[in-house]
Amino acid sequence: MDLPSITSLSQIAKLADRLPEADQKAAIAARERQNSLTKPPGSLGRLEEIAEFMAAWRGTPRPRIDRAQALVFAGNHGICAQGVNPYPQEVTAQMVANFRSGGAAINQLCEINGADLSVIALELDRPTRDFTEAPAMDESECLDALWQGASSVDASADILILGEMGIGNSTVAAALAAACFGGPVAEWVGPGTGSDKAGIARKIAVIEKGLRLHADCLGKGAAVLAALGGREQAAICGAVLAARAARIPVILDGFICTAAAAVLYAADKRLLDHCLVGHVSSEPGHRKLLAAIHKRPILQFDMRLGEGSGAALALGIVRSALACHNGMATFAEAGVAEA
Numbered sequence: 001m002d003l004p005s006i007t008s009l010s011q012i013a014k015l016a017d018r019l020p021e022a023d024q025k026a027a028i029a030a031r032e033r034q035n036s037l038t039k040p041p042g043s044l045g046r047l048e049e050i051a052e053f054m055a056a057w058r059g060t061p062r063p064r065i066d067r068a069q070a071l072v073f074a075g076n077h078g079i080c081a082q083g084v085n086p087y088p089q090e091v092t093a094q095m096v097a098n099f100r101s102g103g104a105a106i107n108q109l110c111e112i113n114g115a116d117l118s119v120i121a122l123e124l125d126r127p128t129r130d131f132t133e134a135p136a137m138d139e140s141e142c143l144d145a146l147w148q149g150a151s152s153v154d155a156s157a158d159i160l161i162l163g164e165m166g167i168g169n170s171t172v173a174a175a176l177a178a179a180c181f182g183g184p185v186a187e188w189v190g191p192g193t194g195s196d197k198a199g200i201a202r203k204i205a206v207i208e209k210g211l212r213l214h215a216d217c218l219g220k221g222a223a224v225l226a227a228l229g230g231r232e233q234a235a236i237c238g239a240v241l242a243a244r245a246a247r248i249p250v251i252l253d254g255f256i257c258t259a260a261a262a263v264l265y266a267a268d269k270r271l272l273d274h275c276l277v278g279h280v281s282s283e284p285g286h287r288k289l290l291a292a293i294h295k296r297p298i299l300q301f302d303m304r305l306g307e308g309s310g311a312a313l314a315l316g317i318v319r320s321a322l323a324c325h326n327g328m329a330t331f332a333e334a335g336v337a338e339a
Helices: 007-017 024-036 045-060 078-082 090-100 106-114 141-151 170-182 198-212 224-228 229-243 254-269 285-293 309-326
Strands: 068-074 116-121 158-164 250-252 275-277
Touching: 007 141, 007 224, 007 229, 007 254, 024 045, 024 309, 045 229, 068 090, 068 106, 068 229, 068 309, 078 198, 078 275, 090 116, 090 158, 090 285, 106 116, 106 309, 141 170, 141 224, 141 229, 158 229, 158 309, 170 198, 170 224, 170 229, 170 254, 224 229, 224 254, 229 250, 229 254, 250 309, 254 285
Parallel strands: 068 116, 068 158, 158 250, 250 275
Antiparallel strands: none
């Protein structure tokens, strides 16, 4: 199905009742196949769980990945006016050029793990507003970015990898997480691209100021996206929703990507049921965020690069899970006696 029209952020909370759910019959059939393969039941651990997950969302007992799509969204942020970023905003556009010329980590990881990468730059010459002074985006700007993300999803893909790039967006991510799930701001804030102790303290103070200004949005799901988010965060939300409409499983990347998608969880926790998390970032807020949205990461490699790098690496694990699921012989096929 196509993603239902979204003309206001308040409609996002109602989408879960209209979007596809997991196919439990396909999941059960996948589990039955797992239990018939030439191995002790459960001996492949999470590989078996991932195969069942893919079966449920692709709606077939023997899912395949013929096309993996990777999307990296890039945006710039007005909050950088507060000195929260150790690198200048020009780096966002420079890294987009690097992605497009094939020179970044995400290019190598997509190539080796078989994903088609697209990089979408979202008005880099027009940063969002400083959220300590005004909403980062008005509703129409936020919805426009959301739909750009949604329209970037290829409905023929079998799995979607999501990543981001944007100087200052670790501050945005921490602000979104704090707005959605509460708790001391300091517990959500980390070094990002390399902030020192003073830089981290500055990020905490800036986020606290923004939360006070936008207190009426706190705990209201998608409303925080316009108040505190960036265009790449809105685009990630749109891509997650479009993938759900097309029954495409999603692999989220690290803290920033997960924080963007967590806005959907705050609106209705069912909206992330089709999402895996590729890895747990070494950015300190990520573990807390994963606990809040009840997601278990596939990998723990102490990465914090962003770009979708952890999600692309995890794609190799998902491919391995399906290779075992589809390629192994059953006990009957192999002529092996069952216990």
